[in-house]
Amino acid sequence: MDATPADCPEQTGSGFSGSPFNPAFLATIGIKSFDLQPSVPRCRTNQSRSQMVTREDREMHAVVRKFSGTGAKELFDLLEAKKGDIEALLRKVKGFTGYTLMRTSDGGLSVTVCKDKAGTDESVVVARDWVRKNASGIGVAPPTLSEGSVILHLK
Structure with missing residues (x-):
């Protein structure tokens, strides 16, 4: 734009x-x-x-979910195996713009970008519900969340 x-x-x-x-x-x-x-x-x-940076970028919002500790690596093995399901769920989030899933040395993190905070709030609920339904036996701790307004989003 x-x-x-x-x-x-x-x-x-x-x-x-x-x-x-x-x-x-x-x-x-x-x-x-x-x-x-x-x-x-x-x-x-x-x-x-x-x-x-456009007006659209200034309104966008992102959330980072960081998983570490017991069960985090196993969760990311499961997320990788089910990435098609994850994609289908997140693309339904209103205002969805992008998603990244990344392994780290102690687990992993995900980054979701949406057109507004309501979208990232919805993505947190969708992700939490998916983990409860599909990974409750892994025993992973809830993620550390960081969120905020997007300053720059490159496509």
Whole structure:
């Protein structure tokens, strides 16, 4: 999503006011046409399109679930074996954007990104219910949760 005039109030026409790419400025120095135009409004930065933080990104929310200790490695063995089931469940979460499941030296962690906090809250319930139903015999402790607003989400 490109930056909009509301995101970059200094953007006017096909260039930025006060910038050497502004057609009015170019006309004052005798240049009547100019082919090079910024492909992505940059709002005074040199960020590429994939690095720009949009309004959508600022509203997104993420939750990290970290499992460690007794039963954590066994849980991640089960999660790996059932990853198709996990994917199907999480894709049903309203506002779901992305999910990562990662092994660590003492267990593993998952990261869920949704369009808002309501989505990550729902994902926590879905994950908890799945573990209770499918891994209660493993004896894994509840995960440590960390959550917050997304600053940057690259796709």
